[in-house]
Amino acid sequence: MEVSNSLIYTPLLINPVSTAGVSTKGEPSVEYFICVKSIKINEKTALLKASLLSIDNNGFGGTKISTVNPYTTLEASIYKAFSEAFIKEAISMNITRVAPVAPFDVCFSSKSMVSTRVGPRVPTLDLVLQSETVYWRIFGANSIVYVNNDVACLAFVDGGSNPRTSIVIGGYQLENNLLQFDLATSRLGFTSSLLFRQTTCANFNFTPNA
Template structure:
């Protein structure tokens, strides 16, 4: 196994009880690559995050959650894309060489629908250009999904239109540009706050649907609920960064060998969560 020294800032602002970081990116030194080489297993891993505890599978499944819910055969797939230009933060300067491809995981969002209605988006922002700008990546570092300003404004406009009869309340940071509501005025369902579904149309004609559990965030002691997306500005490196909150209770498979991304959509509809992992059931 290979280990390296890291800057102290990498250990800042970690969750309570967390002592370090393991890398699972597209590199020869990631934990996935090292285990694949040393143990002869597939270069593939899956994550299932929740607000309490979660699970990671390295190699192949099966992915089983209690009470004996088999997730493996419920995944749908879309291609994993390679950004040709590294997305390493500028603090790393010239290491690695900026001619390297990105080590992060990108997918191709082709459309967005809210309440079944298409959201008008700029097609050019949804694609990765020759300089590595644009496109969509999956991030466990960003706590919430971050959108290019024009995408953010279009999503907020469509979302608030679909809830035009529900009174809004003052926005709460970090969701200052988006809509917030009294939780009681929306009500709740098994899939979270009772709000319109947000559908991400992906390549291969598959849809990743986000219900209230992943699209909304409860704040102010759960008395207020806000749309859980943030404005990333007019010149972000990546147009859409799907963040941690939107990933919770979704099983996500990163199959590097086959260049494909598998996802379950919310497990709440199966009456289980990512906290209910069971390594003994088959």
């Protein structure tokens, strides 16, 4: 199976201001940014403040990809709109909400979830990129984390007010998604969950052809 044939591409952006802990004034960020224009839950657009999704002249806002953050963090108002929309859709799917388990604010009874090839059946999430037809779909395997046998939580956390970057896509959301950083053409190729194709990153053979 040649998974790379199914890659979807979106431009890699340059933040004009470094987001590193130590940097030189005027130095652009070397981290990977992409343009998320909206977020959909079960194909319904969450009401977000659009200005937070763009990088301003001071380097604040926008969306970056991080392997340092274990879970995706969202600016407080984005998190509120996102989580409320997710809860509404989950309840409509007869998924039962339960008490939160730190560091997560939104948790559900795992007994009320049905297992599928791509994780528990929960509302699908779409990060809509440069156009409505280009989006990164996130299924239950990357949106829900089991904290014990009975409780599963929404694997996104509140990043607080006025964070440097509005959305930081964390490691859990990247698991078993193939990413191709094409620096020569400044674009990111990505798949949705490889579980949908009945494979995982662990199955890849990276040995060069003789």
